[in-house]
Amino acid sequence: MITPAPILLTGKNGQIGFELKKILPHLGKLIAVDREDLDLSDSSGTRSMVQELRPRLIVNAAAYTAVDQAETDQHAARALNAEAPAVLAEAAKKVGAALVHFSTDYVFDGLKNSPYIEDDPTNPLSVYGKTKLAGEEAIRQIGVPHLIFRTAWVYGTRGRNFLLTILRLASQREELRVVGDQTGAPTWCREIAQATASILQNLSDASPSAMSLSDLSGTYHLTAAESTTWFDFACAILDEGARTSPNVPWFAAATSGRPLTIQRIVPITTAEYPTPAQRPAYSVLSNERLFRTFHVRLPDWRTQLHSVFSDL
Numbered sequence: 001m002i003t004p005a006p007i008l009l010t011g012k013n014g015q016i017g018f019e020l021k022k023i024l025p026h027l028g029k030l031i032a033v034d035r036e037d038l039d040l041s042d043s044s045g046t047r048s049m050v051q052e053l054r055p056r057l058i059v060n061a062a063a064y065t066a067v068d069q070a071e072t073d074q075h076a077a078r079a080l081n082a083e084a085p086a087v088l089a090e091a092a093k094k095v096g097a098a099l100v101h102f103s104t105d106y107v108f109d110g111l112k113n114s115p116y117i118e119d120d121p122t123n124p125l126s127v128y129g130k131t132k133l134a135g136e137e138a139i140r141q142i143g144v145p146h147l148i149f150r151t152a153w154v155y156g157t158r159g160r161n162f163l164l165t166i167l168r169l170a171s172q173r174e175e176l177r178v179v180g181d182q183t184g185a186p187t188w189c190r191e192i193a194q195a196t197a198s199i200l201q202n203l204s205d206a207s208p209s210a211m212s213l214s215d216l217s218g219t220y221h222l223t224a225a226e227s228t229t230w231f232d233f234a235c236a237i238l239d240e241g242a243r244t245s246p247n248v249p250w251f252a253a254a255t256s257g258r259p260l261t262i263q264r265i266v267p268i269t270t271a272e273y274p275t276p277a278q279r280p281a282y283s284v285l286s287n288e289r290l291f292r293t294f295h296v297r298l299p300d301w302r303t304q305l306h307s308v309f310s311d312l
Helices: 015-027 043-053 074-095 127-142 162-170 189-206 230-242 249-255 288-294 301-310
Strands: 007-010 030-032 057-060 098-104 146-151 175-179 218-221 264-268
Touching: 007 015, 007 043, 015 030, 015 189, 043 074, 057 074, 074 098, 074 127, 098 127, 098 189, 127 146, 146 189, 162 175, 162 230, 162 249, 175 230, 189 288, 218 288, 230 264, 230 301
Parallel strands: 007 030, 007 057, 057 098, 098 146, 146 218, 175 264
Antiparallel strands: none
């Protein structure tokens, strides 16, 4: 009996990668790496690893996600977000593997006032968005069988993200000022990972000896249903937090064991909170192509947030 080639997961300690590392083994042998195992800025080393492992599928969950820092750290952002996906795509194509890659809503400029579809014109406003778009374009141009999942406002119970920042600040201050004129779809990293694994499982069941994505190759939006603002998301986080036991480990870590002292949360404009990177005012993504193709639809953002606080 021929043993199926392994799956290679990069970014195993990132938000999405950490969740994928737990569920991708259901699809077969998983080799998960982080920057200590594989420096994706080392093109030669990346090609060598792929050539040696000869995986049937590469899932690239590694990314440079410090949006503001990317404005001054452009070389590192480009290396990880643009150049590394191109190298992975070339290496995957050479060994007959498929590639799954995660991108972002920040490839759009936010001037639209209805959910973006995959074929809408892109016009990123930040270095982060530009480098992520360059990674997408490289994968498409190289022609490897691929799935590019654009997601948005990703958060979870570990790492650095909006959820944990709000809880930390809410345990240190009585007032928070949060931007209320940017709209998007906060998406739990676990939902992204579970949807990705479900799609791959169905494809694997259809073709167990390979992970052929040729007929379905393309870009898909993968975000929570419905939308909100950062301000309303923060309010929902604090509502959930007020009902959560301080002994829940991830919650206690976020607040350093302190009680929530927040008394007021105030909406402000983007202009009142200038940041190095410009962000789209509206970056809601339509998930209809994902549903039509794979029959996958993520819960709405509020249901996801409640699930995070309910997951003990």
